[in-house]
Amino acid sequence: MSEQPAPPPVPGMFTLVLHTHLPWLAHHGRWPVGEEWLYQSWAAAYLPLMRVLRTLAAEGRGHLVTLGMTPVVTAQLDDPYCLEGMSHWVANWQLRAREATTRLACTADEGPYAAPEAMRAFGIREYDEAGRALEEMAVEWRHGGSPLLRQLIDAETIELLGGPLSHPFQPLLNPRLREFALREGLADAHQRFAHTPRGIWAPECAYAPGMENGYAAAGVTHFMVDGPSLRGDTALGRPVADSDVIAFGRDLQVSYRVWSPKSGYPGHAAYRDFHTYDHVTGLKPARVTGRSVPSQDKAPYDAERASHTVDQHVADFVDVVRNRLAAESDRLGRPAHVIAAFDTELFGHWWHEGPIWLERVLRALPAAGVRVGTLADAAADGFVGAPVELPPSSWGSGKDWQVWSGEQVSDFVQLNTEVVDVALACVDKALDQNAAVGAPTPRDRVADQILREALLTVSSDWPFMVSKDTAADYARYRAHLHAHATREIADALAAGRREQAERLADGWNRADGLFGALDARRLPR
Structure with missing residues (x-):
């Protein structure tokens, strides 16, 4: 039987953008929110994604993904405490999988997924997967995530997007x-990477008029916005206002095919159910089965069934991209650019089969005549249109700022303003006091920690978690904890109690010692 001829190439280029971000979780609780969130995402998303990218790179494939890595995530993936904690978590995962293989019976309120034969088969697979992860942590990840990412950057497998420290909501x-x-x-x-990103993922895709000037001054040449910021016309990047900084917009028609607030591939009946736990082992042995099926009626997870569904969704996505590129190119009268953008954690953490889908789709798109490239490729190859004036916007609900500035989180806006004002005033005073005439200003670890805690206070995660009612109590606790740390150190310093300020700064640094190269002397004066 002869092979099917390859589809004809379509004009234009497709870009997959992944945004990798979690707040600083180390030393700040474990369960139900805290380090467990980091380790689950690491095991389910970051390890498999790195595996996929390294596999494709070994095949000589390049310019595959534009990968955003926030400084908070890379700090945790390199942190010795987090690396040790992750290895312990994976070892515990393997022990829990071993326990699943010994299941003798299930109770009446557990579903078919908890039947002994189903749990034994599931436990064997999980045990093997945990063993693989343990080996990767011991061998490939032993020095952290940065060496692995640098290899992918140097090989031009990925384009790296950076971002500001602590992922603040920049417009406010x-x-x-x-x-x-x-x-x-x-x-x-x-x-970390011996590479300075030219593109960034603006936290929450948030924009306020004039921010492009700050980007240009920092050497940023392009950044991401959501589709509505460009009024849905995302087929070309757009220079913003009078600058040369290009805004690239997420194509919602294509992105929502995979995942949207209401639908997408991960909800298919064959995929692993995110919400159904086996309460003895903490594993997730059920498949979705049906959107309205209660947990106790969920069917056992079937890896072969899920793999077959992945192939169907790969084929569907390839068709969607091809059709979208053709239609947009016809509309423009020139080759178009289509961008699908997602949180990295969707692939593996929220959607167990996501990394498998990624690997297959990144092979299937070129085979189907679709050129795959990065945002930097798009800028270099002229997928750029006329300048545009962007409105105040984000990728949150309503595509405005309400998630981070609405009535429900108005107290955060006030808190952030007050804490930042205190921090800046105190740091200015400290640096002025330490400056000697004609001599360099020495580094001040107290001033550094004040800025570090202020930045953790203004993380965009805290108001998001409150607005979306996802661990809202934890979010409020964290914001006020870092605000307290900022004020406590600053008050001691302002009162002339330098030794106390140093003790406080050192104490808080034991929990919040990320961004070790942060230097308050570089604060704009």
């Missing part, structure tokens, strides 16, 4: 701290 941030956070974030990436 004091301009001095906004500039500092961005420049330090780019410097952090350079320190």
Whole structure:
């Protein structure tokens, strides 16, 4: 039987953008929110994604993905405490999988997925997967995530997107701290990867008019916005206002095919159910089965059934991309650019089969005549249209700022403003006091920690978690904890109690010691 002829190429280019971000979780609780969130995402999403990208790179495939890595995530993937904690978590995962293989019976309120024969088969697969992860942590990840990412950057497998320290909602941030956070974030990436990103994933895709000037001054040439920011016309990047900084927009028609607030591939009946746990082992041995099926009636997970469904969804996505490129190119009268953008954690953590889908789709698209490239490729190859004036916007609900500035989180806006004002004033005073005439200003670890805690206070995660009612109590606790740390150190310093301020700064640094190269002397004056 002869092979099917390859489909004819379609005009234009497709770009997959992944945004990798979690807040700083180390030393701040374990369960139900805290380090467990980091380790689950690491095991289910980051390990498989790295595996996929390294596999494709070994095949000589390049320019595959535009990968956003926030400084907060890379700090945790490199942190010795987190690396040890992750290895312990994976070992515990393997022990729990071993326990699943010994299941003798299930109770009446457990579903078919908990039947002994189903759990034994599931436990064997999980045990093997955990063993693979343990070996990867011991061998490939032993020095952290940065060496692995640098290999992919150097091989041009990925384009790296950076971002500001702590992932703040930039439009609401004091301009001095906004500039500092961005420049330090780019410097952090350079320190880890020997590569300074030219593109960034603006936290929450948030934009306010004029921010492009700060981007240009920091050396940023392109950034991501959501489709509605470009009024849905995302087929070309657009220089913003009078600058040369290009805004690339997410194509919602294509992106929502995979995942949207209401639908997408991960909800298919064959895929592993995210919400159904086996309460003895903590594993997830059920498949979705049906959107309205209660947990106790869920069927056992079937890996072969899921794999077959992945193939169907790969074929569907390839068709969607081909049709979208053809239609947009016809509309423009020139080759178009289509961008699908997602949170990295969707692939593996939320959608167990996501990494498998990624690997297959990144092979299937070129085979189907679709050129795959990065945002940098798009800018270099002229997938750029006329300048545009962008409105205040984000990728949150309503595509405006309401998730981070609405009535439900108005107290965060006030808290952030007050804490940042205190931090900036205190740091300015400390650096002025330490400056000697005609001599360099020495580094001040107290001032550094004040800025570090202020940046953790203004993380965009905390108001998001409250607005979306996902661990809202934890989010409020974290925001006020870092606000307290900022004020406590600053008050001691302002009162002339330098030794106490140093003790406090050192104490808080034991929990919040990320961004070790952060230097308050670089704060814009």
